[in-house]
Amino acid sequence: MQYTLKNINELRVADLKTVMRPAAAVRLIQGQSELGAKPNITNVTDFNVGTYDSVNNNVDQLSRHLETGNVVIVQSDPLDELSVLSSIGRLSTNLPEALSSKVKDLFVAVRSTSSINRAIPYELVSKQAAISSLAAEQQAKADANAVNKTVAHPSASRVNNPKANTANGSNGASTRPSNPYQSQYTPVVYYEINVEFAGQWPRNSASLFLEKTNEQDKAIARPRADRNLSHRSLSRFRNIDNEPRNLYLNIPDKNGSAPLQLLLAENIVPVEKDTEMDEWDNVLVPVRPLAYLDEGKNKANAAELKGGYLYLFWKGELWRELKVSERSYYQDVNLEKYRNVPAQQNSDNDSELRPADGSGLPDLWIPYKLNGQVQAGATGVKLLFWPTQLTDDQIDNYEATPADLDKYATELDGLSAYSQSQAFSDDQHVSDMLSNSLIPVTDNDMPWLGNATSLFGRLQNANIATAYLDGQNKGIRFKFEVGMEDYDHGHSTEYLAHLVDSKSQWQQTQLVTVVKDSHGTWRECVFYALPNQGEFSLYVVNPDNNYERSLILSDLDYAALAKSVPVDDKIVTVDELAQPDESKFAPDQFWDDYHDLLTQW
Structure with missing residues (x-):
């Protein structure tokens, strides 16, 4: 297995799949030191992690820099379980702050230059996407270099015309950047x-x-x-x-x-x-x-x-x-x-x-x-x-x-x-x-x-x-006595109360509900939003029998209706089935279906 030692600023997108986690890197160099074998990490003692001092142990000094994320070890033949990225591209936890920040910056660069959905967190960007982005970048640079070599004149090179370069102000000094690996990506907003x-x-x-x-x-x-x-x-x-x-x-x-x-x-x-x-x-x-x-x-x-x-x-x-x-x-x-x-x-x-x-x-x-x-x-x-x-x-x-x-x-x-x-x-x-x-x-x-x-x-x-x-x-509440009902035997009739105003088109139908804690002796219904002017009649209807009904109140104005009017009539079965007075009920199909009553009124 071969390894390369890099400064954190030299880390590139392509390295993300090969960067060893700090703990694994520290174990590696300490194990090599204990065995007395020559480390195959490039120039360990000469790497600029501090002033060289033969008294100090440079391996320990390097370990401390690995643990803080200032230095990274890159494998030439990566092992996923040792990398800062898992096999699915998720960022390993508990990384040093410096290394974690650098990895995040590289992912930001990948996302800004690729077709990766930007709504996905950087930890989930796959390694394959990072490598594909790098390959596209390198291809673009290669194409640009090929074009430059085609149009450049030999006399423009520093080797063929060093004086011209000196005259142009370069003084023969190298124009190579101090850190060739420094990212050139524009920060993402x-x-x-x-x-x-x-x-x-x-x-x-x-x-x-x-x-x-x-x-x-x-x-x-x-x-x-x-x-x-x-x-x-x-x-x-x-x-x-x-x-x-x-x-x-x-x-x-x-x-x-x-x-x-x-x-x-x-x-x-x-x-x-x-x-x-x-x-x-x-x-x-x-x-x-x-x-x-x-x-x-x-x-x-x-x-x-x-x-x-x-x-x-x-x-x-x-x-x-x-x-x-x-x-x-x-x-x-x-x-x-x-x-x-x-x-x-x-x-x-x-x-x-x-x-x-x-x-x-x-x-x-x-x-x-x-x-x-x-x-x-x-x-x-x-x-x-x-x-x-x-x-x-x-x-x-x-x-x-x-x-x-x-x-x-x-x-x-x-x-x-x-x-x-x-x-x-x-x-x-x-x-x-x-x-x-x-x-x-x-x-x-x-x-x-x-x-x-x-x-x-x-x-x-x-x-x-x-x-x-x-x-x-503002409403009217009516209470009716229906007699004791045995809920354990037989069907309990559900009655409907219908209030109609003979002076207007207003009408309303309500279910006559059982009064709480009454054991079925009393039932009540509530009407609301009544017109202030009108003459009202109240009917109680048994929907189980299309023509069974009782007239409770007839042609009372609102003032009289709002008073505490005793209602003595019990809801009883009508022996003789009377034909309904259609003038009292606006819907033509009033008697046809109980469900229609609840939806039409």
């Missing part, structure tokens, strides 16, 4: 994309990612607290090419399936590495929605949501649909999965038109500024809460008729306060978390409002925003 988040808060399972391109792989980043500025967090995509990228929101699936991916912005331009900005061109604001408890929309009278659905309309279109869980987490629906698919065919669960598959999130990441453009007005975000899942027709109507959406939705243009104060002022429907206080929910409030405050408390000092929504707390 790395780029990055930074996305700013308002506040610093506990992590959630969502993340951001850059879409894959022809030159670069997909990259994922999560928000991390900015150590220099306490009002914000940053998602940094480091060491990428200077190539515009598309940015996505990445939401894991609760069942471990493919994550939900939502486009945020296209063609985001990177900046040079280590660039700093007071506010970046791409800013997301985490938002925690609260529900107004009264019609006056008083922020001092608000509560958490524990049911229903949240709808984020962005640029006039529905961007996200989220189910609110009992614990006040938000779960995304994969809207793209259900586009152009009839709602009643989307789920085996009759209570959901579009099931929520996303993992639970404690807040919503709202796009505030993208590519330097503030998202407001026509391009802004509007947030809508609805106790039940919207049908396809309702979604289409809100997208086509912004005026209808504005009746119930909250616009989030107030997030612009962040650019002025790095916090959120008391805007019309937006504020900071610190100024909020939650009001206990009572039995008179709607069932989708709750008293849970654990998430609210965790986020209160996070410098994120609160958005206040119409909680649809």
Whole structure:
């Protein structure tokens, strides 16, 4: 086995596969010294590792330089297990800092002059790629030298015309560089994309990612607290090419399936590495929605949501649909999965038109500024809460008729306060978390409002925003006595309650649910978003028998309906099947199918 001793500055790309690890090199030279054999390492005692002193042991001195990475031993016949690179090109660990830095610099040079994907860390660049890069470099130099020899005149050489060379100022001195092995590669400039988040808060399972391109792989980043500025967090995509990228929101699936991916912005331009900005061109604001408890929309009278659905309309279109869980987490629906698919065919669960598959999130990441453009007005975000899942027709109507959406939705243009104060002022429907206080929910409030405050408390000092929504707390709750039911024997009938206004086209159908802890004796239903003017009639229908129904209340105005009206009628089986009064029910197929009831109304 033959070895060559080199200074660290002489190390080249082609040597990477043959450089011995320091520990192996030290064992080699110490073993040779102990055996008394002449080392076959070139000029050990004469190598410039320090002033020669016959008293000192130059082998030990050389070992110390190997251990610090100032000197390397290169094998002419490499053994992979002894090299600084493994057989797959991964950089060995625990290398001296000087040697590790030099190897990294060489890999940077390889990546800058080859077709290697720059998104791959330098440790994973294969030895074959390094050698191929070197071969291409040497071939280019050989071709250049051949051209130079062809055009050069013999009289131009220093041998044939030494005086001319002296006259030109060289004085016959050698123009050869002091270190012929020194790298001539231009340092690579790395780029990055930074996305700013308002506040610093506990992590959630969502993340951001850059879409894959022809030159670069997909990259994922999560928000991390900015150590220099306490009002914000940053998602940094480091060491990428200077190539515009598309940015996505990445939401894991609760069942471990493919994550939900939502486009945020296209063609985001990177900046040079280590660039700093007071506010970046791409800013997301985490938002925690609260529900107004009264019609006056008083922020001092608000509560958490524990049911229903949240709808984020962005640029006039529905961007996200989220189910609110009992614990006040938000779960995304994969809207793209259900586009152009009839709602009643989307789920085996009759209570959901579009099931929520996303993992639970404690807040919503709202796009505030993208590519330097503030998202407001026509391009802004509007947030809508609805106790039940919207049908396809309702979604289409809100997208086509912004005026209808504005009746119930909250616009989030107030997030612009962040650019002025790095916090959120008391805007019309937006504020900071610190100024909020939650009001206990009572039995008179709607069932989708709750008293849970654990998430609210965790986020209160996070410098994120609160958005206040119409909680649809204005509703009517009816309770019916149905008699004792034995759930262990036989079928328990599911009743529907249908409320219709004879003065308008408004109507609503709700499932009559079992009251908790009632052993089936009582059932109730809740209607919401009723018109202020109208005459209302309430029917209870047994969907198991197409014509079985009871008229509970008839032609009451809203004021009378809102009073505590005793309902003495029990839900009973009608012996004589009466034909339905079609004038009371707008859908033509009211009696045909129970599933149609849930989707049409």
